[in-house]
Amino acid sequence: MSDPHVHVGRDVVHGDAAARNLVASTIGLVGELPSTLTTGCGSTVPYVMTSPRPETVTCLPCRDYTRAQRLRFATARHRNLADRFGGLT
Numbered sequence: 001m002s003d004p005h006v007h008v009g010r011d012v013v014h015g016d017a018a019a020r021n022l023v024a025s026t027i028g029l030v031g032e033l034p035s036t037l038t039t040g041c042g043s044t045v046p047y048v049m050t051s052p053r054p055e056t057v058t059c060l061p062c063r064d065y066t067r068a069q070r071l072r073f074a075t076a077r078h079r080n081l082a083d084r085f086g087g088l089t
Contacts, residue, residue: 005059007039008066009050040065 036044041061054070057063 003043003045003049005049005062006057007037007041007043007045007050007059008052008054008057008062009037010040010065040069 033047035047037047037050038044039050039059039062041059043059051057054063054066057066
């Protein structure tokens with residue numbers, strides 16, 4: 001293996017594995033996970049070399065990508081919450 005770093009998948013916020021686990025626990029069927037993923041830094045790496053947890057990602061561009069994605073997601077969630085409660089005054 002030429003790349004020893006742990007990367008993050010490009011869709012880190014959505015979590016394909018979490019959706020797969022939900023379907024598996026609900027109806028008992030398990031779908032196949034992809035063997036490779038496109039990462040936050042643009043590389044294509046084996047699925048086993050990725051992690052959704054920021055503290056385990058060792059590729060610095062992927063860490064930056066993950067941070068930006070999580071901040072964007074949090075901003076959207078807070079904006080949505082503010083919009084929902086903004087009309088209550």
